[in-house]
Amino acid sequence: MQTVHIEFMVNGKEVALDVPAGATALQVIREMLGLKGSKEGCGIGECGACTVVVDGKAVNACLLLAAQLDGCRLLTVEGLADPAGLHPLQEKMIEHHAVQCGFCTPGVLMSSYALFAEKANPKREEIVAAVAGNLCRCTGYQQIITAIEAAVPGENR
Amino acid sequence: MNRDCTYHRPSTLAEAVDYLATKGGETTIIAGGTDVMVDLRAGKLERRNLLDVSRLDELRGIRLEGEKLVVGAAVTLAEIHRSPLLANHAPALQKCARNFASAQIRNKATIGGNVGHCSPCGDTIPPLVIHQAEMVCTGSSGQRRLPITEVATGAYRCQIARDEIITAFVLEPVGADFADFQKIGRRQALAISRMSMAAMLNQDQEGRITMLRLALGACTPTPCRLRLVEEFLLGKKPQPALLMQAGELLAEQMIAITGRRSSIIYKEPAVQGLFRRILSPVACHD
Amino acid sequence: MTEERYAVIGQSVLRKGAREKVLGAAVFAADIDLGRPLVLLARRSDHSHALIRQIDVAAALAIDGVKGVFTARDIPGVNLLGIINKDQPLLADDKVRSRADAVALVVAESQAVAEQAAEAISIDYQPLPALFEPLEALAEGAPPIHKKGNLLLTRVVRRGDVDSAFAAAASLIEKEYETGFIEHNYLEPDAGIGHVDADGTLVIYASTQNPHYDHKEVVGLLDLPDEKVRIIQAATGGGFGSKLDLNVQGFIGLALHHLGHLGRPVRYIYSREEAYLATSKRHPFRIRMTTACDRSGRLTAMRVRAVCNTGAYGSYGIAVASRAAVHATGPYAIDNVDVEVQCVYTNATYCGAMRGFGAPQMALAHESQIDLHAEELHIDPLAMRTMNALQVGATSSTGQILTASIGYRQCLEAVAPYYRQACDHWLPAPTLPHRRRGVGLGGMWYGIGNTGVQNPSTARIEMAPDGSVTLFTGCADIGQGSTTVLSQIAAEILGLSPEAIRMVVADTKYTTSAGATSASRQTYISGNAVANATRNLANVLLTEAVNRLRAPKNSLLFSGGEIVVASKPEVRVAMATLARRIHDKGGTLSWQGFFDPETVPLDPQTGEGVPYATYAFACHLAEVEVDTLTGEVHVARVVAAHDVGRAINPASVVGQICGGVAMGVGFALMEEFEQGRTESMKDYHIPTAADMPEVVPIIIEAAEPSGPFGAKGVGEPALIPTAPAIVNAISAALNRRIYALPASLERVLAASIDAGHYRRKER
Known part of the structure; x- marks a missing residue:
């Protein structure tokens, strides 16, 4: 090998x-x-x-x-988290009940993190497009998308 | 873990070509890996020396060179989607990248891989066909160019020699009033195209078609330019009744190539439907 | 009903375990590290139906790195699995009945060696004719798949005089409906890992919905005393019914039994491909439904002849057929009913429990029939449903008198404004010329818990002398949130915050059985068991407090870790103080709770009985746009009203509703598991985020008197009305009905062509 x-x-x-x-x-x-x-x-x-x-x-x-x-x-x-605490995406995922079985959660977080790195103020459609490659069988995505939206770092929120 | 693979990452194209000259027969070229890795997992990868070309500068970049648009083979679908140059000069290609698989795959998958894999469902192919693109490849006997429609000799069968690397695609920029790409899938993301179509068109002031290029994806084993339909419509106003007629011609042309398989029950009407839908913005209603 | 105020019930308390999950620190079975594991791999059958003449494992055993190869002969106990009827061997003995059947189990140093060894096993088969269609399997002279024949069960529900009602009908409609195999497609492929502990106990961590059932089966397979097997539920990445059957647990137990002396952990992680091949599917149904109504639209009679395909094994097939039969009427009062559902063995992958147990398939039929009658009689579909809705005092098709918590009408009323708005404003609004819009409704009822059989749950709560509380429950939380909900129930009773309740969950060494996480039963049944245990504990605390505070019990309240006199809040005592006193006196601070819903078994001849103690209700509204040229369907919005009795955790209820709608969208439009063809996730499509409509969840609370704080359940109900609502909307958009799921590109385009929309002149 x-x-x-x-x-x-x-x-x-x-x-x-x-x-x-x-x-x-x-x-x-x-x-x-x-x-x-x-x-x-x-x-x-x-x-x-x-x-x-x-x-x-x-x-x-x-x-x-x-x-x-x-x-x-x-x-x-x-x-994702640093010694100061959870990343806002992680916090919002908890707060908005976006975590059910949790198996898709790490992947969803990483896709969202990359989106935020590219765009400070993504629109809801852009969030949906960014996580469309992260399948979830539990949540129906709605609470996930809402959580990511709530964590958007840009000033327009 | 796959035990019997080797990995090599050349730093120049010349080095890659040298490698292939001796080991080409046992080598699979990997760039984004989104197809190769699936085959590797399934145990279907026969040539198990992996040659990583993803970082070769010679394969990167999107640029205008004189009259031509050059897209490097290792350009990712995400780069295609984000490219302002392509948005201007090859909007159908840019659009096909938008809903390609998923964000994760767009970040890795390359145009060279999509074409070279020779899947009948490759979404970049119909846009490349309407841009009359040529594939550029380099091997030990030098560089050659191949029209995009001649790259595949059949489903998953590629013209490229074992010692060659796809380096770029050379496109005719759009020069048309209208260009579009549309696909039908079973869902909105992560969907292999059930059918796709790219169209490019110019009309004169009366609405008569002065130029039309039409390509079909996921229906025929190899890329398909629909010349009969193009010729039929040339010089005519695309009124709904005429488009319906042209659609029938299109379906006939498709069936002539594929024969009547069971999927044709859907594809025969759907290809006409997709055709009428893609051209509906330019339809004349007078 | 008076509105009681609760501190914790009705609050969207944050998920227990969510923090670990967002950190990537939750430990799923494949993540557990017990040291260098041996790897398991089953050699599965090469035939759909064949006798096994001989199995030769010598070549496999000779491979370097192979530690053992086991066949049916190596199973010391009873080599038969099944929660309802035992018909499924862990390892095939004399025959294979489907491609999913495991014939031998390899234990090896690595995955690569295991794969090599599995292939090296030589199996001599005598092929038998394979049957994939239930009607083939029922035909005279068909080869029997099991010794008892190919008919597993016929479930009958009969009431009244259907033929007379049909003769008098103003509208009589007979149609046939069809649904296919559906894959659960939980995100976490099945996995487990086990080792032998210092006491010689086989400890197995598994992704499971029912650890106490797993325990019983592993004990039976290996013929071990109960205490020598311990099942611990690992974090479980969804189940939806498929993790109710034994998947990896038996294999791990068998390997440990024979190779425990090696001192190595053994691990089995299904690839996605193996999870597709080897685990249960949703039963395909073929349903012939005839319904009658009078001129006013009142349903008078129903006849159903349905056949469901359970594949090679029973699994939950009997429950699916029974539930389908009971739920055939939908949430409607129909006096004359004649329902027969046959559950048939074939050589397909076995079918088992999947979210809804036959009710989603039946809902497609009854909701389509309602719309067909409405159209024929020119009645509004919403009015038609309202007119026929079950209400308090109604008698169900099994003769059960419904006494309380019948919220279907409230669900319809909640959806009504959205429905009117959709009909009046959204439908007529302009859209693209090749698109047509449609609005559709779907309704459902759903019995909570198992059908006409005992299905108890237990729980234990313990207060330490320092006042800290631990709740022990066997209830597997597979992502739906039961751990949080159960903690809320205990917390409410004791006046504590849910965070103050330490949870010990689904570990057969410490917990007692809560039954399966299925049938939407855990909130209602385990919730009641927890409430029962907690009230027992509360009672001894109150007794002690009476002494201490010199106030009668009925004047006392639990609040913030103390017991207080309601009218004099300054008179109070800490629970810790009480706990210490009880403990010192030798009193008990550990209490067991029990609950079993009151049901009466269904009569085998008539179906009469009380199958469930309570029912959930729901109505969904779907707004769709259909592309008449390509058959693509875009679901724009789903409004989902659910009567859950009481939402103990509203955000979790919303999560169940949205997740159910997603699964319903998949069932309606894209999901179809093709035997022998669907191999990987490239071949099976579940909805992505981009496929989802806006979901408007509406919670209705028609409190259930026997439920914990009035709660019923929502897990499965969330899925059931979505597909019928979407199909009704597509049918309305096209003026052509879809009778088979999924409403795929092919079926929808065919309907569009048939209705003349495809050739319509565009303008």
Whole structure:
């Protein structure tokens, strides 16, 4: 088995790993880094439960080759909160009852985080488009969208 | 974890071409990975040396070069969607990127991958067809260009040689009053196109069609330019009755290519419906 | 009814566990780390129907890294599973009945080795004809899938004289309806992990809806004493009925039983593909429904002949058929009823519980029939429903007299203004030329709890001498929020905040059974068990307080961790003080609660009985736009009014409603599991955020006297009216009815063409 040496940032910390050439980023995140917040729901990019943010963009970790993380900045759900407290997205998800079974929640948070990084004042339609790749079978999305809207960082809120 | 893969990330196109010259037969080119990784998981990836071209500068960027619009093969669908240049010069291509799969996939999937995968459902293909795009690829024997309609020899079967890399697409900019892309899927996101269509059209002052290009996606094994329909409508005013007639011609042309499969019960009327819908903004009602 | 004021009931208390979930710290079964695990993989059948002549595992065992390969012979106990009827082996013994059947179980060092070994197992089959259609399976001479034959059950409900009523009818409508297999598609694929603890107990963490049932089955499979198996529910990523059956639990138990001496944990995580292949589906139904009404629109009679396909095993099939039969009338009073629902074995993937148990399929039929009569008699569909709505005092088709908490009319009244606005303003408003708008209604009733059988729940509450409270419940919270709701019930009674109630949930070592998280039963039944336990505890505290405060019990209140004299709030005593005194006197501060709803079993010949102690009601309004050229349907808005008795946590009720509507949109428009073809999430479409209409949830509270603070349930009701409302709206938009779900692109475009909209001149 060929391994590939990669160096990248995980939630603000530098890491260096030798990863199997055929491993997915999701396998490495969960099994080598022990960050279990990113979930495998389908393994083929259809559910979004494994969504992480790489260099500011939301991607499906199951469709990313781990070797491709080399030199990147990776943010997982574990990196959202800081010592001062929860990220506003996390707070609003709780406050607006947007969490039911919680399996889709990390992915939804990461997609929303990437949206906010790109746009300070996304409209509701833009929020819907940003999380349309995050399937949820519990909530019907309404409370999720409302929570994300409530967490929008821009001044127009 | 897939044990028997190798991974190589060249830093230049030349290096990539060198690699392929010796290992092309066992190599799968990976950029966004959104198709390759699915095959890898399913155990369907036969060529297991992964050559990562996603960071090659030579494959990136969207620019005007003289009369032509050049889109790098490693340009992502998200970049296509955000590009003001494409919004101006290739609005149908830009629009196809808007509802492509999901935000996560748009951030990784590349136009080169979408074309090179040769899925009959690739959404970038009909817009590229109406822009009379050429695919540029580079291999050990140099660079060559291939019309977009000739890239696929069948569903999931690609003309590209094992030692070649798709580097760019060269498009004729729009130069038309009207261009659009529409698709039918089973849902609003993460939907493989059941059917897609791209159209580009010019009309004279009386409303007569002076230029029309029409391409169909997800219906035929390889990309399909609908020349019979184009010729039928040229010089005519697109009145509803005429469009209905043209739609019938379109369906006939499609069936001539695909034969009568069970899905045709839907596709035969739907392709006419989609055609009438996409051209409804330019229809003449006098 | 007088409005009581509550401190905690009716408050949208924040979810217990939500903080862990937003941090990514909630521990699902696949996240549990017990050290280097052995990996399990089942070898599934290569045939839909075949006898097994021989299984040769030698080649698999010879592979490096394989720790064991087990077959039916290695099961020491009873190799039969099933919560209602036991007909499903964990590992096939003499035959396979579907592709989902597991034939052997591999235990290996890694997934890759397990996959290699599973393939290396050689199975000698003698193929049998495979039957996929219930009518084929019922045909004379069809090969029996089970020894007892292919008919699992016929559920009958008969009342009055249907034929005479049909003869006198002003409107008589007979139609056939069809629904397909539906995949639950919970986001978390089934998973579990287990190990043998220091006492030799098999400890299994699993994604499950019913840990105490899992316990019973694993004990039975392995022939172990009860205390040697412990099931702990891991955080569970949705279930919707499919995690009521044993999925990975039995395999993990079997592997631990044989290989526990290795000292390694064993883990089984289904890939999504395996979850699709191997777990239950919603029963497809074919329903022939005939209904009659008089000139005024009053329904007089109904006849139903329905067949549902339970696939290879019974699972919850009997419950599905029974519930479908009982719910056939919908929330309407019909005096003459003749319903027969057959539940039939085939060689399809087995079907089991899924949100609604046959009621969603039946609702498509009864709600379509109402609209058909309304159209024929030129009656407004809302008026037609109102006229026929069940009310207090009505008798149901099983002869049950409904005495209280019948909120269907209130649901209709709540939807009425939206309906009028939609009809008067939204429908006529201009839209694109190739689009047509339609408005549709769907109604439902839903019996809370299991159908005509005992289905008790228990709970235990303990107060420590320092006054701190722990509630033990076997009730699996799979995302719906029962843990929060149960804490609210206990907190209300004790005058505490829900955060002050420590919850111990779904761990068979510490909790007693709460029954299944199914049938929308946990708020009502486990809520009552919790209330019962808590009131027992409250009573001893009050007794002690009477002594202390020298005031009669009926003058005392629980408030903020104290007991106070209502009229003299300054006279008070801390519960901690009381707890310490009770404890020191040797009194008990640990109380068990119990509740079993009062039901009477259905008579097998007539269906007479009291299937449920209470019913939930709902009405949905759907506004849709149909593209007449392509068959695409856009659902613009759904107004969803639900009588839940009492919303203990309104935001959670809203969450259930919105989630139910989403599942209903999927059921209506896009979901269809095709046997042998649907393999991954590329092939099965559930609604995305972009597919969702605006949902307007309306909570109606027709309090149920026997419910905890008046509560009933909402989990399944939320889904049931959506698809009928959407189908009625599409039918109204096109003037052509859709009789089979899903109302796919193909079916809708065909209806549009048939109705002449497709060729209509556009202007």
